[in-house]
Amino acid sequence: MGLLSDPVRRRALARLVLRLNAPLCVLSYVAGIAWFLALVFPPLTQRTYMSENAMGSTMVEEQFAGGDRARAFARDFAAHRKKSGALPVAWLERTMRSVGLEVYTQSFSRKLPFPDETHERYVLGEWGVPGPRAHLGGRGLGWVSPWRVSWGQEAQWEGKSLVGIGGLEKGGLQRPTTVTLRSPPPYCIQMVSGTNVYGILRAPRAASTESLVLTVPCGSDSTNSQAVGLLLALAAHFRGQIYWAKDIIFLVTEHDLLGTEAWLEAYHDVNVTGMQSSPLQGRAGAIQAAVALELSSDVVTSLDVAVEGLNGQLPNLDLLNLFQTFCQKGGLLCTLQGKLQPQDWTSLDGPLQGLQTLLLMVLRQASGRPHGSHGLFLRYRVEALTLRGINSFRQYKYDLVAVGKVVSTQAPDRGWMALKLVALIYLALQLGCIALTNFSLGFLLATTMVPAAALAKPHGPRTLYAALLVLTSPAATLLGSLFLWRELQEAPLSLAEGWQLFLAALAQGVLEHHTYGALLFPLLSLGLYPCWLLFWNVLFWK
Amino acid sequence: MAAPLALVLVVAVTVRAALFRSSLAEFISERVEVVSPLSSWKRVVEGLSLLDLGVSPYSGAVFHETPLIIYLFHFLIDYAELVFMITDALTAIALYFAIQDFNKVVFKKQKLLLELDQYAPDVAELIRTPMEMRYIPLKVALLQCFPQCYFSCLSDIPVSVPPYLVCPRTPLSPPAAVHTCENEEQGLLDLFLGVCHDVCGKPSGNRLPLLLPSQLLGFHPRSLWLYCWVSPDFKLSCAVKEGLSVPDLTPNIGLFWYFFAEMFEHFSLFFVCVFQINVFFYTIPLAIKLKEHPIFFMFIQIAIIAIFKSYPTVGDVALYMAFFPVWNHLYRFLRNIFVLTCIIIVCSLLFPVLWHLWIYAGSANSNFFYAITLTFNVGQILLISDYFYAFLRREYYLTHGLYLTAKDGTEAMLVLK
Numbered sequence: 019m020g021l022l023s024d025p026v027r028r029r030a031l032a033r034l035v036l037r038l039n040a041p042l043c044v045l046s047y048v049a050g051i052a053w054f055l056a057l058v059f060p061p062l063t064q065r066t067y068m069s070e071n072a073m074g075s076t077m078v079e080e081q082f083a084g085g086d087r088a089r090a091f092a093r094d095f096a097a098h099r100k101k102s103g104a105l106p107v108a109w110l111e112r113t114m115r116s117v118g119l120e121v122y123t124q125s126f127s128r129k130l131p132f133p134d135e136t137h138e139r140y141v142l143g144e145w146g147v148p149g150p151r152a153h154l155g156g157r158g159l160g161w162v163s164p165w166r167v168s169w170g171q172e173a174q175w176e177g178k179s180l181v182g183i184g185g186l187e188k189g190g191l192q193r194p195t196t197v198t199l200r201s202p203p204p205y206c207i208q209m210v211s212g213t214n215v216y217g218i219l220r221a222p223r224a225a226s227t228e229s230l231v232l233t234v235p236c237g238s239d240s241t242n243s244q245a246v247g248l249l250l251a252l253a254a255h256f257r258g259q260i261y262w263a264k265d266i267i268f269l270v271t272e273h274d275l276l277g278t279e280a281w282l283e284a285y286h287d288v289n290v291t292g293m294q295s296s297p298l299q300g301r302a303g304a305i306q307a308a309v310a311l312e313l314s315s316d317v318v319t320s321l322d323v324a325v326e327g328l329n330g331q332l333p334n335l336d337l338l339n340l341f342q343t344f345c346q347k348g349g350l351l352c353t354l355q356g357k358l359q360p361q362d363w364t365s366l367d368g369p370l371q372g373l374q375t376l377l378l379m380v381l382r383q384a385s386g387r388p389h390g391s392h393g394l395f396l397r398y399r400v401e402a403l404t405l406r407g408i409n410s411f412r413q414y415k416y417d418l419v420a421v422g423k424v425v426s427t428q429a430p431d432r433g434w435m436a437l438k439l440v441a442l443i444y445l446a447l448q449l450g451c452i453a454l455t456n457f458s459l460g461f462l463l464a465t466t467m468v469p470a471a472a473l474a475k476p477h478g479p480r481t482l483y484a485a486l487l488v489l490t491s492p493a494a495t496l497l498g499s500l501f502l503w504r505e506l507q508e509a510p511l512s513l514a515e516g517w518q519l520f521l522a523a524l525a526q527g528v529l530e531h532h533t534y535g536a537l538l539f540p541l542l543s544l545g546l547y548p549c550w551l552l553f554w555n556v557l558f559w560k
Numbered sequence: 561m562a563a564p565l566a567l568v569l570v571v572a573v574t575v576r577a578a579l580f581r582s583s584l585a586e587f588i589s590e591r592v593e594v595v596s597p598l599s600s601w602k603r604v605v606e607g608l609s610l611l612d613l614g615v616s617p618y619s620g621a622v623f624h625e626t627p628l629i630i631y632l633f634h635f636l637i638d639y640a641e642l643v644f645m646i647t648d649a650l651t652a653i654a655l656y657f658a659i660q661d662f663n664k665v666v667f668k669k670q671k672l673l674l675e676l677d678q679y680a681p682d683v684a685e686l687i688r689t690p691m692e693m694r695y696i697p698l699k700v701a702l703l704q705c706f707p708q709c710y711f712s713c714l715s716d717i718p719v720s721v722p723p724y725l726v727c728p729r730t731p732l733s734p735p736a737a738v739h740t741c742e743n744e745e746q747g748l749l750d751l752f753l754g755v756c757h758d759v760c761g762k763p764s765g766n767r768l769p770l771l772l773p774s775q776l777l778g779f780h781p782r783s784l785w786l787y788c789w790v791s792p793d794f795k796l797s798c799a800v801k802e803g804l805s806v807p808d809l810t811p812n813i814g815l816f817w818y819f820f821a822e823m824f825e826h827f828s829l830f831f832v833c834v835f836q837i838n839v840f841f842y843t844i845p846l847a848i849k850l851k852e853h854p855i856f857f858m859f860i861q862i863a864i865i866a867i868f869k870s871y872p873t874v875g876d877v878a879l880y881m882a883f884f885p886v887w888n889h890l891y892r893f894l895r896n897i898f899v900l901t902c903i904i905i906v907c908s909l910l911f912p913v914l915w916h917l918w919i920y921a922g923s924a925n926s927n928f929f930y931a932i933t934l935t936f937n938v939g940q941i942l943l944i945s946d947y948f949y950a951f952l953r954r955e956y957y958l959t960h961g962l963y964l965t966a967k968d969g970t971e972a973m974l975v976l977k
Contacts, residue, residue, distance in 0.1 A: 331921060397920075399920075451913045454914065454917060
């Protein structure tokens with residue numbers, strides 16, 4: 019306790035720190051960012067490895083001969099779906115039963131907050147791309163409503179189709195031209211309802227204490243029908259094996275993420291998001307792991323793995339490594355964030371690619387959005403991944419990221435130093451807490467907000483500091499990250515598009531907070547925005 | 561001063577009532593920082609239902625309160641919220657009057673010492689005036705009402721009930737109280753502590769040694785008699801063992817659970833003794849050093865109990881923090897108050913974050929939570945030692961003058977060794 023009680027030594031240390039204050043700040047900031055980005059380079063980055071061999075990946079044989087059957091199922095499913103316009107529950111039940119599973123259904127409904135037609139603009143799916151699955155390909159589909167609206171009218175785009183064949187074209191996205199809605203609804207609340215269908219394959223020689231889940235989230239379009247076909251074919255194949263130690267649940271959900279959330283909540287008997295759902299009739303024990311499948315076409319050139327979940331949670335790394343090991347064994351191309359593992363480290367390309375992947379991952383995780391159904395499983399401590407089959411000429415995949423916004427307040431007159439101190443402590447506390455729960459978000463916000471916050475003072479070039487503060491406000495950071503993200507995916511945005519995307523991002527943030535309990539929006543608006551306002555006040559102190 | 565106090569009480573009761581009715585009540589009553597296995601309201605309800613079924617409440621490992629609590633709430637179970645609110649309000653009132661009396665005594669003593677020329681000539685700025693002391697009782701009542709109300713009243717009983725029973729002894733037994741106040745005797749301390757012992761009893765296990773510097777034997781028969789009257793088959797060992805042997809290792813903001821979770825059975829008795837000694841150990845030295853200042857001694861002792869007891873909660877912390885306004889004349893001598901405030905605020909914020917990360921998100925483990933616990937307790941210890949140092953320093957300055965010079969005439973520094 020010498021330092022705390024000896025006044026002489028305290029004074030000496032305080033004087034030293036005060037003298038070196040500015041250099042120390044700059045040095046620690048730069049060192050922090052450099053150290054994080056050094057993850058890109060070989061000594062700190064590693065190829066796929068298994069940290070625990072508990073999964074026994076070397077002892078598994080892979081055989082599956084049901085390709086044709088999968089395609090047949092997929093065709094049937096797509097046809098039935100088109101006919102009924104919603105999930106063909108009866109057909110699914112019949113097929114699953116014929117394959118030999120115990121079949122159950124669950125209905126759910128949820129009120130969504132945006133009732134009017136502007137909702138349609140914001141629920142175009144991810145970031146202005148029509149439909150959540152549109153980037154997977156599909157044939158000349160126009161805009162698709164991600165949820166079936168309850169007023170029974172369908173919305174249509176006027177204008178060209180937005181999704182080309184085989185993924186996005188090299189020129190970037192084409193923007194939708196106009197929307198016309200027929201007879202907008204008179205009601206104020208939009209109710210979304212659907213049915214989930216699931217079948218349980220009981221392990222023949224084990225008590226049903228643990229289970230695995232194979233899930234296919236189905237949106238309102240038929241873009242995931244190949245995955246349904248594959249699921250059913252897999253179920254038929256698995257039924258013929260005798261060595262399963264856990265039950266397997268094959269789950270098909272309607273309205274993709276909403277259905278998955280309803281099912282998970284009913285399975286675990288909690289009510290976290292205000293979903294109304296019927297209770298589950300059949301269960302299979304504690305879920306150990308889950309895999310979500312999204313396949314747009316029957317020919318797949320590579321598989322993209324999505325790991326980020328709600329609020330930036332990640333699954334166990336070994337699950338990802340397991341999957342990559344199997345891909346390598348089977349000769350299938352496996353990508354992360356849409357990018358392959360960099361092969362050459364000698365030239366600049368390798369590290370650059372690694373950096374791109376790193377930044378994409380940071381942006382995605384920081385958004386706190388569940389990028390696939392697996393994101394919702396993570397909340398219940400179930401390790402989960404989403405596999406997306408890509409059939410495209412390009413090697414890179416697109417994905418979306420949102421960044422939060424910052425809030426600013428105005429400060430009163432005197433004692434600007436005290437205010438700055440309070441604001442800095444508040445900011446540090448918040449960034450610390452955020453970094454603990456979602457490291458990427460914390461890192462992103464720290465990188466942008468800290469220099470501007472440290473520099474904010476009433477003296478000095480005010481306009482310069484003000485510009486800096488505005489540039490690093492959460493809203494500007496969101497805008498910047500959107501542009502950065504598109505750059506990384508080599509589909510740069512124009513200013514107008516970027517602005518549209520930005521507005522869509524804001525609305526999505528609110529919607530996700532309401533539907534899944536994502537924390538990004540409340541953290542940024544209630545926590546960081548007031549902090550930013552405090553700094554603004556410090557800057558304009560009289 | 562009645563009007564501000566009444567206002568404070570009205571607001572406090574309203575806030576508590578609002579909290580009870582809100583959805584926060586359930587959420588807070590589950591938090592480990594707020595409830596401990598010893599003081600959880602749920603366990604009391606469990607014990608009461610066991611009693612109704614004719615089973616001894618101590619037969620399982622759930623209920624660990626004294627029989628007094630069970631019998632009290634047996635009749636008051638339907639009005640539990642009201643009881644908590646009323647006891648909190650009464651505690652505030654009692655503290656208010658107790659501190660008012662204390663201030664009067666302090667002022668009188670100061671005047672006496674001034675007239676006797678016991679103080680050095682240049683300590684005018686250290687002398688306390690009635691003006692500055694006017695609002696202290698109100699502030700104490702305020703502090704007592706508000707931090708605690710967010711936590712303890714929703715889920716804890718012993719923290720709100722004993723203070724009520726502790727403090728009103730002073731105004732309600734005027735002759736003895738005034739006498740002890742005026743003389744600032746150990747007797748005051750005895751009164752407080754004796755009642756603490758009665759109510760909290762051995763389950764908190766920590767008040768017992770406080771009786772040591774006082775007339776110990778005078779109180780023992782009373783408590784024993786109380787127990788016998790209340791429950792004939794009550795085994796003293798049940799409740800004693802619980803607090804002293806720490807069998808329940810639910811995480812809380814204290815230091816015990818982690819150690820005993822990872823310890824071999826063979827050594828647990830030894831370490832239990834070592835840990836529990838910490839609570840009792842400082843009583844005698846502090847009593848010797850602070851024999852002229854029993855209220856400060858009580859403050860320090862309560863703080864030490866809140867840190868080192870087997871199942872602390874934020875209610876215990878809030879209890880001693882309510883006394884800070886009484887010592888705010890020591891502010892100028894506190895050296896680390898900024899760092900410590902930051903530590904305590906940061907730790908309070910990180911407790912729920914790391915609990916969430918450990919239990920719900922699964923990306924942290926108990927080490928993270930325990931690290932915050934350790935930091936929080938270190939912060940509290942430093943805070944207490946800072947106050948102690950500040951108090952002693954002020955006493956020294958009062959008798960030796962503010963501007964100390966060493967033998968060769970340069971400015972001297974007062975260092976605590």
